[in-house]
Amino acid sequence: MSADPTALYSRKNPFPAQLKTNRSLTGPGAAKDTRHFEIDLADSGLVYEVGDSLGVFPTNNPVLVEEILGVLGFSGEEEVTDPNGNTITIREALTRSYVITEKDKKLLAAIAQKDPTAAHFIPMTTPEGRAELEAYVAGREVIDPLLAHPAAKFTPEEFVKCLRKLQPRLYSIASSQKANPSEVHLTVAAVRYETHGRKREGVCSTFLSDRSDNVPVPVFVHTAKHFRVPEDPSTHAIMVGPGTGIAPFMAFLQERKATGATGKNWLFFGDQKSATDFLYREELEAWQQEGVLHKLSTAFSRDQAEKVYVQHRMLEEAEELFAWLEQGGYFYICGDASRMAKDVDTALHQVVEKAGGKSPEEAAAYVEELKKSKRYRKDVY
Ligand SMILES: Cc1cc2nc3c(=O)[nH]c(=O)nc-3n(C[C@H](O)[C@H](O)[C@H](O)COP(=O)(O)OP(=O)(O)OC[C@H]3O[C@@H](n4cnc5c(N)ncnc54)[C@H](O)[C@@H]3O)c2cc1C
Ligand SMILES: NC(=O)c1ccc[n+]([C@@H]2O[C@H](COP(=O)([O-])OP(=O)(O)OC[C@H]3O[C@@H](n4cnc5c(N)ncnc54)[C@H](OP(=O)(O)O)[C@@H]3O)[C@@H](O)[C@H]2O)c1
Secondary structure (H helix, E strand, C coil): CCCCHHHCCCCCCCEEEEEEEEEECCCCCCCCCEEEEEEECCCCCCCCCCCCEEEECCCCCHHHHHHHHHHHCCCCCCEEECCCCCEEEHHHHHHHHECCCCCCHHHHHHHHHHCHHHHHHCHHHCHHHHHHHHHHHCCCCCHHHHHHCCCCCCCHHHHHCCCCECCCEEEEECCCCCCCCCEEEEEEECCEEEECCEEEECHHHHHHHHCCCCCCEEEEEECCCCCCCCCCCCCCEEEECCHHHHHHHHHHHHHHHHCCCCCCEEEEEEECCHHHHCCCHHHHHHHHHHCCCCEEEEEECCCCCCCCCHHHHHHHCHHHHHHHHHCCCEEEEEECCCCHHHHHHHHHHHHHHHHHCCCHHHHHHHHHHHHHCCCEEEEEC
16 A cells, blocks of 8 residues: 555655745835745645645744854854754754744843843743733844843853744645645745844744745645635635735635636735735736636725725625625635734624624624534634
């Protein structure tokens, strides 16, 4: 019996993929840098379904690694133990194995032990000092307390023991294997910001954006059984995906086109400005022309003085949205969990109240029934 190729690569044994395409989705002058990536899966045997995410193992920025080595007085060639117990150089360990963009109380406690001028870290490492610790760590990375306390001297092994293991990040898959058999696509917003006078960047989003050309990108498929296209191809899909939340819906639309699904598709998309942040505009307009995307409702929050968000568009279109639900349509949300998904959920209740002529309690029961029957599906982060 031959081995199952899909079982070959996993989180424990990621596939060393090559990046084929790294294209900007945002225009000149945009406040954000959101990109479209195409990753080659040829010969990997990796199989994914639309709705799944791709796990990516990043490496840290070498400039930051060298800065940390310099502050600590290491050449980089010193040997240390990695989180799996292997012996590697400290340069390699800080590049691939450990988190250097956040710090926790273990490092602060060690610095306080080695440098009396860092004694103010000690209360932060106690349960009572939690609020103080949180205030200190916000916007700071491993380099900050090291620069502030150069008298704290570590052995290479002591230092890495104060760090946590670098973890992979998940990205919603933005392609269907029915349309792109040997590729996986992603939509990623590069995280860049400035705090305490230093430029900072998210590890994985900038690894993909800036440091992944001609190097292996270790990936694995993260299954999301709860976030699939409707099982019945004649079912309508209402998809709410502002910002990078659009990613899985690019996959849904590719899939529904490839399978000839007859159910209608309605996308609510929002971002900052129509001129610079209308992600996948050409693809979406082409799908509208072809009759794959039946409705596209956009909300550009910064095109006018007042914020306009996807939930405002939902309320404007309450009658039709409710009609699609009454016809058995599925309702999907992807993107920001902290505010957007909650506000869209509130708007869904309001749509049911307004267009369905229901009381708040009846609307809540209606939405609850959507959830129970798995017609209300979320993938938020
Ligand atoms: C299921 C799932 C699907 C996802 N899909 C996508 C997707 O399709 N596209 C996408 O782009 N992302 C997606 N994400 C998010 C993604 O996994 C990463 O979290 C994101 O790319 C940031 O990772 P990073 O390594 O670049 O940043 P990290 O190194 O993890 O840094 C992020 C951290 O930086 C800090 N930070 C960020 N901005 C600021 C600021 N302005 N001020 C102070 N601190 C700040 C915060 O502490 C934040 O947690 C998804 C997440 C999940 C769980
Ligand atoms: N949980 C998280 O940490 C998290 C989640 C998602 C994104 N992000 C980060 O945010 C950056 C950009 O993310 P993104 O491109 O996906 O887009 P986004 O920041 O989520 O923004 C997309 C659109 O949603 C709007 N928006 C803001 N609040 C909203 C709300 N309550 N309801 C509905 N819409 C709302 C934004 O408007 P305005 O900005 O004009 O208000 C913008 O027009 C990235 O750096 C990403 O990593 C972080």
